[in-house]
Each structure stands twice: as structure tokens, then as C-alpha cells.
Amino acid sequence: MTGYLFLVILALSLAAFHVGRTTAKSFVSAQGAQLHSRPVYHGAFAAVWVGLPASVLVVLWLLFQDTIIDHLVLASLPASMTEGASASRLSLYISEIRNVASGRIFTEPSPEIRTAAERLQSWQAIARWAMVVVTVAMMVLALYLARARMAPGFRARQSFERTLDIVMIASAAVAIFVTGGIIVSLTFEAMQFFRLVPLQEFFFGLNWEPQIAIREDQVAGTGAFGAVPVFTGTLLISAIALLVAIPIGLLSAIYLVEFAGECVRGIVKPVLEILAGVPTVVYGFFAVLVVAPAIRQAGSMMGIAISPNSALAAGGVMGIMIIPFISSLSDDALRAVPQSMRDGSLALGATRAETITRVLLPAALPGIVGGILLAASRAIGETMIVVMAAGLTATLTANPLDSVTTVTVQIVTMLIGDTAFDNPKTLSAFALGLVLFVVTLYLNVAALRIVRRYREKYE
Amino acid sequence: MSGAAPTVPEPFDWSSPQAAARRRRRYAADRRLRIYGLVSVLVAVGLLGILIASLVVGGYSAFVQTHIAVEFTADPENVPAGDPTSGNYRAVITNAVQQLFPELESRSELRTAGDILSKGTANMVRNHVVANPELVGRSFTLEVPASDPFDQLNKGVIDRNLPEDRRRVSDFEIGLFESLEARGLVSTLFNWALFVNSDSRFPELAGLAGALVGSFYALLVCFLVSFPVGIAAAIYLEEFAPKNRWTDLVEVNINNLAAVPSIVFGLLGLAVFIQLFGLPRSAPLVGGLVLSLMTLPTMIIVTRAALKSIPPSVREAALGIGASRHEVILHHVLPLALPGILTGTIIGLAQALGETAPLLLIGMNAFLTTPPGGVMDPATALPTQIFIWADSPERGFVSRTSAAILVLLGFLIVMNAIAIHLRQRFERRW
Numbered sequence: 001m002t003g004y005l006f007l008v009i010l011a012l013s014l015a016a017f018h019v020g021r022t023t024a025k026s027f028v029s030a031q032g033a034q035l036h037s038r039p040v041y042h043g044a045f046a047a048v049w050v051g052l053p054a055s056v057l058v059v060l061w062l063l064f065q066d067t068i069i070d071h072l073v074l075a076s077l078p079a080s081m082t083e084g085a086s087a088s089r090l091s092l093y094i095s096e097i098r099n100v101a102s103g104r105i106f107t108e109p110s111p112e113i114r115t116a117a118e119r120l121q122s123w124q125a126i127a128r129w130a131m132v133v134v135t136v137a138m139m140v141l142a143l144y145l146a147r148a149r150m151a152p153g154f155r156a157r158q159s160f161e162r163t164l165d166i167v168m169i170a171s172a173a174v175a176i177f178v179t180g181g182i183i184v185s186l187t188f189e190a191m192q193f194f195r196l197v198p199l200q201e202f203f204f205g206l207n208w209e210p211q212i213a214i215r216e217d218q219v220a221g222t223g224a225f226g227a228v229p230v231f232t233g234t235l236l237i238s239a240i241a242l243l244v245a246i247p248i249g250l251l252s253a254i255y256l257v258e259f260a261g262e263c264v265r266g267i268v269k270p271v272l273e274i275l276a277g278v279p280t281v282v283y284g285f286f287a288v289l290v291v292a293p294a295i296r297q298a299g300s301m302m303g304i305a306i307s308p309n310s311a312l313a314a315g316g317v318m319g320i321m322i323i324p325f326i327s328s329l330s331d332d333a334l335r336a337v338p339q340s341m342r343d344g345s346l347a348l349g350a351t352r353a354e355t356i357t358r359v360l361l362p363a364a365l366p367g368i369v370g371g372i373l374l375a376a377s378r379a380i381g382e383t384m385i386v387v388m389a390a391g392l393t394a395t396l397t398a399n400p401l402d403s404v405t406t407v408t409v410q411i412v413t414m415l416i417g418d419t420a421f422d423n424p425k426t427l428s429a430f431a432l433g434l435v436l437f438v439v440t441l442y443l444n445v446a447a448l449r450i451v452r453r454y455r456e457k458y459e
Numbered sequence: 460m461s462g463a464a465p466t467v468p469e470p471f472d473w474s475s476p477q478a479a480a481r482r483r484r485r486y487a488a489d490r491r492l493r494i495y496g497l498v499s500v501l502v503a504v505g506l507l508g509i510l511i512a513s514l515v516v517g518g519y520s521a522f523v524q525t526h527i528a529v530e531f532t533a534d535p536e537n538v539p540a541g542d543p544t545s546g547n548y549r550a551v552i553t554n555a556v557q558q559l560f561p562e563l564e565s566r567s568e569l570r571t572a573g574d575i576l577s578k579g580t581a582n583m584v585r586n587h588v589v590a591n592p593e594l595v596g597r598s599f600t601l602e603v604p605a606s607d608p609f610d611q612l613n614k615g616v617i618d619r620n621l622p623e624d625r626r627r628v629s630d631f632e633i634g635l636f637e638s639l640e641a642r643g644l645v646s647t648l649f650n651w652a653l654f655v656n657s658d659s660r661f662p663e664l665a666g667l668a669g670a671l672v673g674s675f676y677a678l679l680v681c682f683l684v685s686f687p688v689g690i691a692a693a694i695y696l697e698e699f700a701p702k703n704r705w706t707d708l709v710e711v712n713i714n715n716l717a718a719v720p721s722i723v724f725g726l727l728g729l730a731v732f733i734q735l736f737g738l739p740r741s742a743p744l745v746g747g748l749v750l751s752l753m754t755l756p757t758m759i760i761v762t763r764a765a766l767k768s769i770p771p772s773v774r775e776a777a778l779g780i781g782a783s784r785h786e787v788i789l790h791h792v793l794p795l796a797l798p799g800i801l802t803g804t805i806i807g808l809a810q811a812l813g814e815t816a817p818l819l820l821i822g823m824n825a826f827l828t829t830p831p832g833g834v835m836d837p838a839t840a841l842p843t844q845i846f847i848w849a850d851s852p853e854r855g856f857v858s859r860t861s862a863a864i865l866v867l868l869g870f871l872i873v874m875n876a877i878a879i880h881l882r883q884r885f886e887r888r889w
Contacts, residue, residue, distance in 0.1 A: 066737045161785045168695035171688045175712040175759070178752050182723060185730035248499045255496025264500075271504050277871060278510070279813025281842045282864050285849050289857070290513045320506050327503070353489040374718065381720020383816035384842075388849060408722050408816070415729065415820050433726040437719065444718040 005058060005132060012139045013051030019143065020046030023150050033152035041156040048163050049146040050139045057138065061131050069127060070094050073120050078112055186437060189430030196424045197225045202431060204228065208394035208405075210414065210425045225428055227435075229394035233404030237315040237386060238379040240400055244319025246372060249326030256327070257334045258356055276324035284388030287317035292389060299401065307391070307403040314389040315400065318382055322375045329374065333367025333454075334360060366454035373447035377440040383408040407432045514868075518861025524650035524663060525605040525613040527576065527639060531555045532598045533588050540595045543588045548581040559644075560635060572635050577604040579664045602648065607662045607855035609636055613645060616854065627854070653862060657828050658844065662855025665848070667863055672830040673743050673823065673838030674812060680747025680834060681754060681811050686804060688751075689758025690793075696759070697766045698788055717756035724753050725817030733821060740822035741837035749821060750811040757810065761803025765796040770889045798885030805878040809871050815842040841867050 021043035027033050035042075074082060074090055082090065093113070100109050100117035101124075109117070150156070194202070205226015252272075256265050292313035299306035306312070337360050345355040361368070391403030392413060414429035472478065531551055538546030556573045563569050577583075580603050587601060588594050604610070608627050611617045613636075623630050639645050656666030700706040728749035732738045738745050769792050777787040818824070824843040831838035839847065845867065848860040 063736050157783065161783065164785055165695075165699070168691045168699065171691035172695045172700070172706075172709050174688055174692065174755065175709055175716060178716060178727070178755070179712045181731055182719070182727050185727055185735075186723075189730060248502055251496045251499035252503055255493070255500050259493050259496055260500075268500050268504065271507055275503065275507050277809070277813075277875065279815065279842055279867065279871070281813070281815040281845050281849075282510075282514075282868070285845065285860060285864060286510050286513065288849065289517065289861075290509070320510075323503050323506075351485050351489040353492040354485065356492065377718060378720075381722065383720070383722045384846070387816070387819075388846070408720070411722055411726070412816065412819055415726075416824065430726060430730070433723055437723050440718070440720055440723075441715060444715055448714060 002058070002062060005135060006055070008136065009051055009054050009058070009139065012054075012136075012143070013047040016050040016139075016143050016146065017043040017047035019147065020044070020150065020156075023147065024156070027150075027152045031152065036153050037156035037158075041160050042150055042154070044160045045156040046143060046146040046150075048160060049142045052163070053142060054135050054139045058131065058135055065127050065131070069120065069123050072123065073097060073116055076119060077116055081112060182437060186430055186434040189427055190434045193424060193427035193431045196427065197431075201225060202227050202428075206396055208410075210410075210428055225424065227407075227432065229396040230405055230407055230410055230432070231435075232396060232398070233311070233390070233394060234380055234406040234408075236398060236400065236404055237311050237318065237390060237406055238376060240311060240315025241318035241322055241379045241382075242372070242376060244316055245322035245326050245375060248319075249323045249375075250330050250368065252323075253327045253330035253334060254356055257331055258352060258360070272324040272327055275320070276328070278321075280321065280382060280384040281388070283317050283321050284384045284386075287313050287385055287389035291317050304401065306401045309389055309391045309403045310401050311390065311404045312400040314386050317389060318379055318385050321382070321385065322379060325375050325378060326371055329371025330364070330368050333364040333371065336367060336454075337363045366450050370447040370451035370454070373443050373450070377443035377447070380443075381408065381436060381440050383412060387412050407436050411436075514861045514864050517858055518863075518865045520614045520616070521653065521855075521858040521862035522650050523614075523647045524652060525610040526602040526646050526648050527605050528600055528644045528646065529555050529559060529576065529580075529603050530598055530600045531584055532558075533584075533595050535596050538588060538595050540592075543592055543595060544585065546585065546588070548585050548588075551584060552576065552580055559639070568631075571632060574606055575609050575632070575636060575639070577606050577663045578661050579604070579659070602646065604652065604663045605645070607853055608632075610663055611854055612636060613647065616858075653859070653866075657830055658826060658839065658847070659828060662851075662853050662859055665856070665859060667841065667844060667866060669827055669830040670839045670841045670844035670863075673746075674840040674842075676743035676831060676834050676838065677746040677750060677818075677823075677840055678808055678812060680744055681750040682804070682808060684748060684751035685754045685758050685807070689755055689804075690762050690800065692755075693759045693762030693766060694788055694793070697763045698792070699784070713756050713759050716752075717760065720816075721753060721814055722816040722820065724749050725820030727752070728817060728821045739835055739837070741825045741839075742835050743823075743831060743838045743840075744834040745821050746818050746823050746838075746840060747834070749817045750814060753814065753817070754807040754811050757807040758804060761807070762796070762800050765799030765803065766792060768799065768889070769795050795887070798881055802878045802882045805874050805881070809874040809878075812870060812874070813842055813867065815840075815846055818843050819846065841870070 021039045024035060024037075024039035024042035028035060028039075074094065077093065081093070093116075096109065096113055097116045097120055100113055101120045202225055206228050207224065207226045208229050209224040252268070256268060260268070292308060292310065295310060295313050295316075296306050296308060341359055341363060342355060345359040346352075350358065386406045386409050390409055391405050392409065393403070394405045394410075395402060397404060411429040411432050414426055414432075532554060533543075533546070533551060534554075537548070537550045537554075552573060553569065556569055556576070557563070560569075560572050563572055583603060584601065587599070591599075605613065608617065609632075612619070612628055612633065617626050617628060619626075619633060628636075636645070652664060652666045654666060654671075655668055656664055657669035659665040696706065696709065700709075728745055732745045732748055733740055773791055773795065774787050777791045778784070782790065818840050823838060823840050824847055825837050825839060826847070827837055827839060841863070845860055845863045848856045848863060
């Protein structure tokens, strides 16, 4: 239905384009007048007038139709059912009515629900047809108005270009809306969470056992939402990842920039790009299938008991994932050091290695540190590897052979499956998400600033 | 200022043993750093090698499937000629198994023998008979997939020499299977089910069709949203935007969004698209919208780079013969920049194809046995299907997960190859 409506909008816009263009041409042939804008702009002007408002209307209509109908249906329920009912109760009614209306009947519904479902169905039909009628009427009206404005002197090009400007500015503003949307939605849900669980409990509590309250009157905020073990677990796994990735990434960047020949670089760079392009779910599977059993076997050979989902396995594989990231950023940083500094050091008799460690690395350090900060932010926010390879229970430990959990693992486990937005368990995911967003944002901003300032120094 | 003559350092003997030792030490340090670097490079390359090798070794066997040729008889007693859909196909299969193994008598032994065939056999036979109603009352032979343990047995994953209590198939079952082998009824065919079927509880029937269709819809939505919006935003920022605080804010925002963890976009999608706008869970529409928000920064950045690479002389020439600024962009700069933009778009879409975490949060990891019919139907995507299979305990899903990963990597390689080809074919040096 909606798809056809969009096709109709498209067809009418094309028709409007044609009408506009032929009208403009007819000015030339009939009146011999000089056009201000070329006929194609008259066509584009008409098409935009017809298509754009109609598309916006349909999208808005679709977004709000369900919410409005739900409200109407709820309002039409007998007062005995809705009076004093909680929000979750009401949403239960709505989903039952919807199920009945679409024919998914599991138990015999009450007569009130049945009539409400019939009303819902008829209102939905009305809404659908109303949408079609209103949209088409609007398009015809728009075409009439656009046609009425057309004249040889009409500045169709300016009008069309103004519309283009608005569309482009709106597109650029999407970036701001997304950031704003993230901040607002995370803060909103996190506030709801902190209404149930006190702030200091979340940030300083040492016990993380999020369970849905079983009894109605159970207090959610009693000792189960202390996020410290989750944070330490995240830091432990990220630290292991960086310990793996920094030396390998940095040394390979040094080798590629300073020692390797064209041929080696031609092979290794694409390999690193492939490593960077492998989806993280693949790394996760690799961790579970290959790395974790290997580590466990190595441990049992040395007589050490290693947890099957040890932080070492998850962190190590995450390190592999980050290697290309660090190596390409260090590569850029090393390349940005002016050749004159290299030449000067070598001319004084320093060896290649001395030039690298005493001249190039200090000079490139800001860039490398920026890269490491970006890599750290990526490690903290990485999800699939830890979801598949790290543990679920939050233990407060610094032992890399133990199983720990991370912020992202907790977010995924809280929100996978069916979610209701009124218990602290699901809401805690948004609180964790907010912390994650703020920390990674801080790291990113710091890293970008360092990198930019450093780049300016040598340019 | 008196007397002390400036101390002249002793002339350094560059050929002394100390100097030579020092030189040796310094050269050794130089070699060491070089070796460390080489080792790191080899480690990185080796890790990729291990990754790919483990996937190929684990996954290649899932591209074939053990089939067993079984003769079924759709006798009218079990399958009514007028209405073949409602037939008792379990009985048809039991009879066929009895025919295969006439020596078996007890019901439990027959049931064990029947378990060699896939659990989906009844369905396959029914579909076959319904498609060919003239078969009622006749016998016909079908290649039926073997159930997972026997598939593994045939592929050698289950070692027949292990003691009986340590493997998943008993000696009796192996005996039955070997008698089928001896009669030449067992064959290993290309596993079309992997691409034709949707998900299933039974590894031998599980396929990627649903996930491929779901990923396709999600990427379609992602492309339809992020391509126009990304290009429009990039053109504005690169060509029209005044330099002020507002546009600075937009730029900072875009750079930061590119580095926000993907799971945060999932939270946004859950809170806004599903909770606020009431869009259905698990729908490729929501998945595509979330992915488009993630690819948008990439799109904007690559489009800006492509626009920047068009030399100003093109713009000036067009302006000089009277084009408006919009005409300069639409008629000259954008067409010239299009190959670069398309390359970036494909790379962005390839990233979106591999993205998993946000799709988990919006529920695209449901267990679904049919492909989605549209963008509003519940669906899985390729990476979430991999995640689901990786979590499944059955042995057969291990190789299927690897196979699914190989399929995913195959798509990524093809997309990247197209991007590289486009770049090399159409890139112009100015």
C-alpha cells in the first residue's frame, strides 16, 4: 500500500516535471517570449512542489498514525478497563487488540477487546485511505499552484535551487540530529534507570547481578547494580588488547616505513587492510573456536586452570583486530615526520635504529598517541568479540585467565530478546551505554585534537 | 680570565677495540630493531593466515552434504489421491525405511534407522508428491539429506575407531550406515540447502537464504537513505557552507560519529525507531536505518574527498561561461566525482554488511524459518545468522558457521573488488 503510494508520488512528480517543461516551452513557441529560466527548471520546480511535500507528509503520517490510533482505541475502551490501569497494562491491551485485529487469536478475547479490535481495523482502513486521498489531493493542488506561478519571467531556477539548498542543509543537519538523538535518548532512559537505582550505587557498587524483580514489590536497587566489576572487566580486556596490538602494530609500521622495500610493502599493506575489513563477528567466532581452546590447552599443559571464556582469549583476539588500526595510524604519523629530520640524524652518524628511536618516534609521538587513544576507544566499544568470547558474570579481578564481563556484553545480554522498558534490567543497558558513549567520545575528541595539532606542526 | 688552556680532548681512536665493539653493538641494535619489525609483520600476516585457514578447514565441508537415495512409495492408503497435502507421510517414510532395512524388526530399531534420514524428510516427500500428484500410488527415488550425526560420520568428523561410548553414533547405527554405503546409496552432493533454505533447528536443513534476503533488504534501505543524504550533506559542506560555528559543529559531529561504537547506534535505534516511532522489531527497515546512520559519516567523508579532488579549474570554467553555482556542481563536478563517490559507497556498504552488534539490539537475531517478504517483516542478516549458528550446540552448526563466514567474506571481497575496479577504471589524475 505505502509502496504503491510512493510510486504514485514518483509518477505524479514525473508528470509534473513534464507539465512544467512543456508549459515553459509553450511560452516560447506561443508567445515568442524570452524565458528567464530554461524549461527544464520549470519542470524541476513543478516536480519538487508536487513530490517533496507529499513525501514528507506520507512519512510523517506513517510515523504517527499508529500512535494516534492506539490512543483513540484506548480512549474508546470502557472506563472500567482503563481506569487506574498502569502503562504496562494498557500496552498489554493494545498488543492484544492488535493481535486480535490481525487474526492471531490465542485465547478467546473478551467482547470489549473484540469490539475494540474491530474499531481498530476500521480506523486503520480509514487512515490508510485518508492518507492516499489527502496525499493525492495535495499533489494535484500543488501542481495547480505551481502551474499558476509559471510565466516567462518566472525565476524557476532560483526557486528550484533554493529548495536544493534547503535539502542539502537538512542533510548536513542529520549528523547533528543523530548525535543529539543519541545523547537525548541515552540520557532519557538512563535518568529513568537512576530513578530506580541511585547514582553512587551504580558507579561505586562492587556487585553486578542484574535480575528482573520477580515480585511486584521487590526493590530493584538493592545491591545488584554496582557497575565497577563491569568497568574493570572492560578495562582488563581492552588493556590486554592494547598490549597485543601496540607492539605488533607499531613495530610493523616502523618496519614498513623505514626498512621494508616496495615489494614487501605492496604485500603487507593489503593484508593489513584485509585484517581491518574482517567483520568482528568473524573474530568472535575465531576466538571461540581456535584461540580460547588453544589457550586452555596451553594452560592445562602447564598445569594452570584457565576459564573457557578467559579475558586473555577475548582480549588477544581483540588485539588482532586492532593491529591494522594502530599500524596504519602510526604509519601516517611516521610518514608525516619531515625527511630533513631523518637525513640530519643519519648525517650525524646515527644508525637507522638510533634515528628511529631517538628522532622519529619522539617526533611522531603525538600522532602515535592519538592513534592509540582511538584504538583504545575502539577496544572499549567493541562488542561482538567479547559477546562471543568473554563471560557473562561480572567478577572483580585483574587475573587475565579468569572470565570477566564488559560493558558491551552487558548491554547486549540485557537487551537481547523481548524487552520491556520499565524494569531496571533493561534500563541499566542504557545507563551503561551512556557511560560508554561519554568515555569513547572523550577519547575520540582528545585523540583527534592531538592528531590535528601535531599535523599542523609539520605542515 | 687566566691561565687554564682549553682542554683539548684526546684524539679518539676510531679503530680501537673499544670503538669497534661499540660499533658492533650499535649495528646489532639496528639489526635487532629490523628483526623485531619483520617478526611483527610476519605475526600480523600469520594471524590472518591462521584466521582464514581455520575458517576454510572448518567450513569447506559444509558446502557439501551427505545424501541418501531412498525409494518411497506413496501408496493410496497413506496418501489420498485427491488431497496429497494431507497424507500420512510419516508412515510413507517408515515403510521406506523398512524397505531399506528388511532385516530390522523391532520398532525401536526401525526408529533408529529412520533417524539416519533428516528430520525434514517428511516435508520434502510431501512437497515432491504435491508437486507431482501423478506419483500417488507409485514408487519414486529421492536424494534425502542424511541427519547431522551421519553427515559428520560420512565426512570423517566423527572417528569410527573411537570407543563406542565416546562418539555420538553407536556401533549399530554405524553398521546400518555402512550397509547403505555398501549398497551405493550414500552420495555427497553440493549443499544447495545452504543457499536455498532458511534457518532450521536441524543443521542438515539450515541455510542462509533468509539471512541473505534480510541483509539485502537492510543494505537496500541503508543505501537509499545514506547515499542521497550523504551526498547532499557532503556537497553542502564542501561547496556551499560558509565557514562559521554552525558548520564547524557539523564537521566535529561527523568526525565523532565515525568513531562512536556501533552498539550505541543500536541503542539509538532501539530507543528511537522501535520505542518512539513504533516500528516493528527485527525488521530490515529498522536495521537498514540504523546501518545508514552508521555509514552516513563514511559517506560524507568519502564524498567530500572525491569532490575535493576535482580541480578548481573545472568549476571556474563552468562559472565563466555562465553556469550558476548549483549548475556547476550538478552538471560538472558531481558527474566527475561520481566514480570516487561510488567507490566510497561500496566500501561503506561492505562495512555495513559486516556489522552485527546494532542488529542484535534491534532484534534481527530471531529464529526464522522463512525469508522476509519485505522490509517490514522480521528477518535476520548474514552476520547475525553467523552469531546465531555460532551459539548453537549441534556439531553440524560449527562447520555451517564457518561456511556462512566464508560466504560473508566472499561478498565482502566481491564488493571491495568492485570498488577497486571502479577506482582504477574511472579514476582521473588531474
